[in-house]
Amino acid sequence: MSDISPVEGFEAYPTRPGFIRHNGGFFLHCERPVIGARITEEHLNPLRIAHGGFLATLADTSFGAVLRRQYDLPVAPVTVNLNIDYLGAVREGDWVEVYVTVHKFGRTVINASCELKVGDRLALRAHGNFMVWTGEIPAVK
Amino acid sequence: MSDISPVEGFEAYPTRPGFIRHNGGFFLHCERPVIGARITEEHLNPLRIAHGGFLATLADTSFGAVLRRQYDLPVAPVTVNLNIDYLGAVREGDWVEVYVTVHKFGRTVINASCELKVGDRLALRAHGNFMVWTGEIPAVK
């Protein structure tokens, strides 16, 4: 499936069986706080553009992946609140990149925002509040 | 797959090929503004609870499906802004129901909120602003 290959500098973000793997997986930039994904037919809505739910998934996972690596956490933090502004369409075949910025890593709440771009074009902005997971982590089946 | 059968009063929400069909599809209540879905392994995150992105997808699609039926629209309105508060975990096998309330169907903006419940337990609240789609609608392939 050549159309889901990443661009240079990215590598596959490891996932357990579940929602992300079922939807094609994402790519994490080796150094920068950026997640990439290639849009396939399985991500589309009836207007033949990327489904808002898929883009929300990409934003949410980007926050988790970046926070996890940046703060050396065993699992992604729990999302308390996620707010998404949809600013433009994303189409099949597009390579999208999500740029994450962490604004505050507080004692109780983590605050971060991201921009989802296709090339230079801004297609989505999201921000959210998160909490470090302090419960048990299930073993991989 | 008996575990994605709906409960009584719901019927499969018709979908075109794409993100929703790829993720198991949803069920629309025959009369009330309620969408249902059965959580399967393909919806889970690494903590083995429903992925926040899947629940966002369910919320977003619920707004679209209810608005479309209630206002007799050819396609779901475009999501301008979606805000999600995650209030509790959803587990594999759970039958979840999303209750949609439309607060304003204005000249430019539609405002609505929803509650996602497992039985009586509230697991998520979302609200958003939407606009009626006035562009072209792609033919089904």
Add this chain to the structure above:
Amino acid sequence: MSDISPVEGFEAYPTRPGFIRHNGGFFLHCERPVIGARITEEHLNPLRIAHGGFLATLADTSFGAVLRRQYDLPVAPVTVNLNIDYLGAVREGDWVEVYVTVHKFGRTVINASCELKVGDRLALRAHGNFMVWTGEIPAVK
């Protein structure tokens, strides 16, 4: 100032010197989780309708006042996140009522929403996440 008198069933919400008192104060319904206010010239924006910041203040204070009374807290909880959808104009002389609903009073986060109405007309919806204040409470000067 007869134009800031409340309607029956409401009484002045006690305030310390500060922002709320400086802006005319609010009224709390004696039994129901409802806050009222009379719009005066000092609440208006250049379009001669209530300023979005005043309505945000009213929503935020309503959450605090209702949560404080309902859960017997010494001070209003701290606002983590406040989201406001503006749905209609509010005019000078209007008596507005804010109806608060608490969705979850969790171990870490409180989740609540409200509707601001002029008569039966919905003018604003807000929701937010809050945390119980555990720090010191300043003595009244």
Add this chain to the structure above:
Amino acid sequence: MSDISPVEGFEAYPTRPGFIRHNGGFFLHCERPVIGARITEEHLNPLRIAHGGFLATLADTSFGAVLRRQYDLPVAPVTVNLNIDYLGAVREGDWVEVYVTVHKFGRTVINASCELKVGDRLALRAHGNFMVWTGEIPAVK
């Protein structure tokens, strides 16, 4: 009142009688998209920190003032949706600055975010969607 004097590079943002003037007014940077304000006792909540409603007012007005100047609009755009994350306390005497970034000035919706800082410390992040006002503009009384 020396304590509401601006810092260099800012000038008083002209206001009509109403909510902003009643609460001390704001300052607009002469060149950059930045609004400043000095916190006085009239902006405080019972914890003796700036009231969340005042900070929401400051954020909302900052969006309006910057958009109005940057796009040469006769009045500030109408706020459709305002989302505020409170990240730190602001105290009496603090000089706060709000940095506005416009992400999209679309045909129907304007999307922007801002950061409110005390010196280098981030105290609030907000973002919103706005629409250009196309109705009548009241004459100044």
